[in-house]
Amino acid sequence: MGDCHFLEGNLRAKERVEYTKSLLDEIGLGGDRLEMFHIGASDAPFFAKAVETMTNRAKELGPNPLRCETPVAEAA
Amino acid sequence: MIVAKRKPFNEIKDLVSGSKKILILGCGTCVAVCLAGGEKEVAVLASQLKMALALENRDVEIDKLTIERQCDREFIEEINSKVAVDDYDLILSTACGAGVQLSSDVFDHKVVVPALNTTFIGVAEGPGIWSERCRSCSDCVLAETGGICPVTICAKGLVNGPCGGTRKGKCEVDPEKECAWTLIYNRLEKLGRVDKMEQTLPPKRWNVQQHPAIIIHEAYRRRYE
Numbered sequence: 001m002g003d004c005h006f007l008e009g010n011l012r013a014k015e016r017v018e019y020t021k022s023l024l025d026e027i028g029l030g031g032d033r034l035e036m037f038h039i040g041a042s043d044a045p046f047f048a049k050a051v052e053t054m055t056n057r058a059k060e061l062g063p064n065p066l067r068c069e070t071p072v073a074e075a076a
Numbered sequence: 077m078i079v080a081k082r083k084p085f086n087e088i089k090d091l092v093s094g095s096k097k098i099l100i101l102g103c104g105t106c107v108a109v110c111l112a113g114g115e116k117e118v119a120v121l122a123s124q125l126k127m128a129l130a131l132e133n134r135d136v137e138i139d140k141l142t143i144e145r146q147c148d149r150e151f152i153e154e155i156n157s158k159v160a161v162d163d164y165d166l167i168l169s170t171a172c173g174a175g176v177q178l179s180s181d182v183f184d185h186k187v188v189v190p191a192l193n194t195t196f197i198g199v200a201e202g203p204g205i206w207s208e209r210c211r212s213c214s215d216c217v218l219a220e221t222g223g224i225c226p227v228t229i230c231a232k233g234l235v236n237g238p239c240g241g242t243r244k245g246k247c248e249v250d251p252e253k254e255c256a257w258t259l260i261y262n263r264l265e266k267l268g269r270v271d272k273m274e275q276t277l278p279p280k281r282w283n284v285q286q287h288p289a290i291i292i293h294e295a296y297r298r299r300y301e
Contacts, residue, residue: 023120026085027128066130 010038029066032057077106077199078172079206080113080192088121088168089128091189095136095165098125100191101155101179102142103171110206112192113170115142121170121191139164146175152182161186214285220272222263227280229256235277 004010014036021031035057037050082088092098100118108114122140129136141159145151146169155161166187169176173194180188196208211228217235218225227233231249237257241248245258264270292300 023124027124028131029127066127 014038029064030061033061033064077109077197078174078194079110079196079198079208080107080172080194082112082117082121082170082192083190085124085128088191089125091191092125092136092166092168095187097137097164098139098166098168099159099161099164100125100138100140100168100170101146102140103146103169103175104142105145105147107170107172107175107192108142109200111204113172118142118170121168146171146179149178149182152179213280213282214289215281217277217280220275220277221260222267222269222272224256224260224263226256226260229254229259231256233280235280 017034017036021034023031024034025031035050035054037046039047039050083091100122102108102115102118103113104115108117111117118140122138125136126138129138139159141155143151143155161167161183162185164186166189167179167183168191169179169188170191171179172192173190176188176190180186197210197212198206198208201207208228210225211233213227217227221235226235226237230237231247231253232239234257237260238255239248239257242255242258243251245255247253247255261270261273264272
């Protein structure tokens, strides 16, 4: 962590992603829909694991209610 | 500058409930610098409100506009040339309390509500952190206190200190906080003016503080009196 080509850029990004997650939590959409993974350029296994994590999470959370054709309240 | 903080999102959502068309009005000065109510924060708030209201199936139109200053009438009046203010049910202002009030004065036929809580006059200590430095007491003693304000920093607002509650440079009221008078002593020592610690300042002239205060510049006195 922090070992970034842009010096501390990844640490700043981490803070901003955390903040954005809190904004999504506030509106009820859920901050879990967004995640940041620090993955080394050569760390393919971890990349695959991150993709799997987010795929499973997306399935668990279901479609973005704001993009559903059915009105949100009816779907609920 | 004036430092403010955004109100909790649910409070803002309640403030705009019942409105069908909202203008979020940002301010490009102090509250932009303290990341509370400038153009970027207006954009974030607009997106949040749009999504949150859509999740509740509420059909609300939200527009956004950020002007240079909401504490200056000429900048607020410019809004009329940019948007049709009369079309909006409500103006959600992300200015400080002064800006909200002036916007409300200029558009006195519109409901203007604040999105921020105005907190203090302060300085940026670093990225994302601000601290209070001035209570706007109308009777500045900084010349005598090494440029550190005891009225603001000292928990008791003492103009002659330290009190008996100073503990190794910390304050008895809150051990996490610096003792203002230790800071003042250290600064005066650095400036070679530590003799000022021996002088007793007169009681604070709280009576010079008016509420609500009005200042008329000398050059403009004839215009207003």
